[in-house]
Amino acid sequence: QVTLRESGPALVKPTQTLTLACTFSGFSLTTSGVCVSWIRQSPGKALEWLARIDWDDDKWYSTSLKTRLTISKDTSKNQVVLTMTNMDPVDTATYYCARTLRLGLEYYFDYWGQGTLVTVSS
């Protein structure tokens, strides 16, 4: 059974760095074609893809946020970590991690965590 769970602070102050962890089970991030992505959703807004890390440790980022984002994995812990620097109130959102499967050139998010709400406020 595939599960993902996001964890991290519920509240961060402006200019601080946010660190979120995605702890998963039911699959391995060493298996070819398996990736994990981070997606966020500001209150009442649409989904925004942030980053993806692949089984071979390739990393991909949102164009607009790539200078602030770092994604990494710890396969021994079955964990993917996302850091976002210089947080701003506009970064207030629910942050989701999702298993991302590659089939050929197809990449799709087949399992999602329940999301974690991060509020940026002083």
Added chain:
Amino acid sequence: DIVMTQTPLSLSVTPGQPASISCKSSQSLLRSDGKTHLYWYLQKPGQSPQLLIYVVSSRFSGVPDRFSGSGSGTDFTLKISRVEAEDVGVYYCMQGAHLPYSFGQGTKLEIK
């Protein structure tokens, strides 16, 4: 970056009636594998998004056959043949053809 535009942004449908959502991309989503990388997700109230349709028209595991996807190039449609109460939520199209991935604004489906 590719911009995804959905219409309408909201939809109110009587149970048993059909529903249709349009999605347009600012660039072609056709890749060198010959497939068009357009996906549909549904976010039910209070839940995480779930995959409905991949590569335009393939239903994901467990998705009822009342859901169908069609389209090509830059124009796509999600159809629900007979809406049921459990179909309420926000529907998002997403392009997976080019990084960064991008989603449409979402279409909120309500039941009359």
